[in-house]
Amino acid sequence: MDREIVHRxxxxxLGAFEEMYKRYGSRLYxxxxxxxxxxxxxxxxxxxxxxxxxxxxxxxxxxxxxxTWLHRLAVNACxxxxxxxxxxxxxxxxSADDLDALEAxxxxxxxxxxxxxxxxxxxxxxxxxxxxxxxxLLHDVEGLEHHEIGATLGIAEGTSKSLVFKARTRLRALLRxxxxxxxxxxxxxxxxxxxxxxxxxx
Amino acid sequence: xxxxxxxxxxxxxxxxxxxxxxxGTLDPDLQEELDAHLxxxxxxxxxxxxxxAMKGAAAALPDYTPRAEVxxxxxxxxxxxxxxxxxxxxxxxxxxxxxxxxxxxxxxxxVWLLRGPAPAQAPQASAAQAGGPAAxxxxxxxxxxxxxxxxxxxxxxxxxxxxxxLEQVVKGGESALDPALAATLQRNLGVIDQAAxxxxxxxxxxxxxxxxxxxxxxxxxQKVALLEDTVALINVMRKGDQAGAARILGGVxxx
Numbered sequence: 001m002d003r004e005i006v007h008r009x010x011x012x013x014l015g016a017f018e019e020m021y022k023r024y025g026s027r028l029y030x031x032x033x034x035x036x037x038x039x040x041x042x043x044x045x046x047x048x049x050x051x052x053x054x055x056x057x058x059x060x061x062x063x064x065x066x067x068t069w070l071h072r073l074a075v076n077a078c079x080x081x082x083x084x085x086x087x088x089x090x091x092x093x094x095s096a097d098d099l100d101a102l103e104a105x106x107x108x109x110x111x112x113x114x115x116x117x118x119x120x121x122x123x124x125x126x127x128x129x130x131x132x133x134x135x136x137l138l139h140d141v142e143g144l145e146h147h148e149i150g151a152t153l154g155i156a157e158g159t160s161k162s163l164v165f166k167a168r169t170r171l172r173a174l175l176r177x178x179x180x181x182x183x184x185x186x187x188x189x190x191x192x193x194x195x196x197x198x199x200x201x202x
Numbered sequence: 203x204x205x206x207x208x209x210x211x212x213x214x215x216x217x218x219x220x221x222x223x224x225x226g227t228l229d230p231d232l233q234e235e236l237d238a239h240l241x242x243x244x245x246x247x248x249x250x251x252x253x254x255a256m257k258g259a260a261a262a263l264p265d266y267t268p269r270a271e272v273x274x275x276x277x278x279x280x281x282x283x284x285x286x287x288x289x290x291x292x293x294x295x296x297x298x299x300x301x302x303x304x305x306x307x308x309x310x311x312x313v314w315l316l317r318g319p320a321p322a323q324a325p326q327a328s329a330a331q332a333g334g335p336a337a338x339x340x341x342x343x344x345x346x347x348x349x350x351x352x353x354x355x356x357x358x359x360x361x362x363x364x365x366x367x368l369e370q371v372v373k374g375g376e377s378a379l380d381p382a383l384a385a386t387l388q389r390n391l392g393v394i395d396q397a398a399x400x401x402x403x404x405x406x407x408x409x410x411x412x413x414x415x416x417x418x419x420x421x422x423x424q425k426v427a428l429l430e431d432t433v434a435l436i437n438v439m440r441k442g443d444q445a446g447a448a449r450i451l452g453g454v455x456x457x
Contacts, residue, residue, distance in 0.1 A: 012284040030265040080445035140260040
């Protein structure tokens with residue numbers, strides 16, 4: 001099926017692109033949304049990604065599944081975008097990455113046996129420092145291995161592992177804090193919720 | 203107090219092992235030691251439970267659906283790309299380039315047939331395909347050659363029109379480029395211009411020189427491609443997209 005879509009796309013059939021978009025657009029948009037934290041940026045990125053797909057379709061040899069190839073393209077495009085955006089902001093937001101001292105988890109119990117609220121987790125992820133967030137998303141959400149993350153981000157495998165460790169510890173603190181003290185950092189959480197509100201969950 | 207400090211230090215060490223276990227990468231030799239610690243440490247047991255829940259929830263996060271407007275905008279951009287495949291061209295030059303490419307393709311067969319050892323019947327058919335005089339009207343070979351020349355001239359005009367449009371855009375945005383890079387691009391454009399000039403001179407001396415004609419159109423095509431890349435570069439530089447710029451420059455150096 002994917003092979004057929006690729007073949008038709010190569011012939012320039014817009015209908016085939018629409019099929020590809022319907023099949024993979026949400027996946028790629030979600031990757032972009034979570035990596036950038038912005039629905040508007042994700043919308044621009046998903047367009048850019050599909051244009052890249054069109055331009056690079058001749059390089060798709062079918063060795064990997066189409067979805068895997070698209071996902072890789074999307075992750076790289078998102079990382080390029082995030083890096084350039086960070087560069088423009090002179091890494092202001094990344095300053096928190098250097099803080100190894102993490103908040104101690106609040107004393108109140110977090111009920112791991114209860115279903116973890118999706119929106120709470122999304123909001124907490126949005127509050128992570130960028131480098132933590134990227135590593136966590138790629139590992140725990142997108143399912144990449146540490147060596148793949150290392151290659152993708154240009155960091156050592158051990159650094160990826162350390163970033164995921166720190167991200168999880170920070171997330172745990174945020175989630176426990178939210179449960180005991182209400183929404184942690186309400187302004188940022190509200191901003192994240194507002195952004196998420198622009199997109200409809202599938 | 204001392205026992206508490208030791209326990210904290212142990213928990214720090216075992217926390218890493220808990221992460222490994224949640225990821226399914228725990229060294230089997232450490233399994234027993236970790237289990238023994240967890241049995242006596244509620245804090246680390248809570249950590250394991252929390253991480254397992256978090257990892258499960260993260261892996262199960264649902265996808266979001268982009269707004270319908272995203273496909274609408276994307277399909278327009280894709281349609282533009284498809285129209286001028288394989289190169290990225292923007293609206294102002296798209297039509298001119300498509301026409302030029304069509305003309306060159308259509309006419310090239312006629313040129314070969316007319317100027318090469320063509321069979322007697324071929325020129326008429328080729329001229330008709332090239333959009334020349336109405337099919338069925340018999341023309342002399344000289345008339346047909348003139349007609350093909352006219353089409354090539356029109357094709358060249360389309361390329362030149364596209365180039366002029368691109369040059370205007372580049373001129374307006376050149377300040378976004380690094381001066382050294384801008385100078386390199388100008389030098390490369392100069393080399394292409396020189397090739398085009400030499401091809402024109404060869405055609406002037408030998409109007410039937412097919413190699414020179416092919417060379418001229420190749421030079422024009424290369425100039426369009428380089429100008430397109432330059433415009434794309436200007437766009438990404440304006441956005442501060444260094445990685446995008448590196449990608450384009452990589453493509454330029456390969457082409």
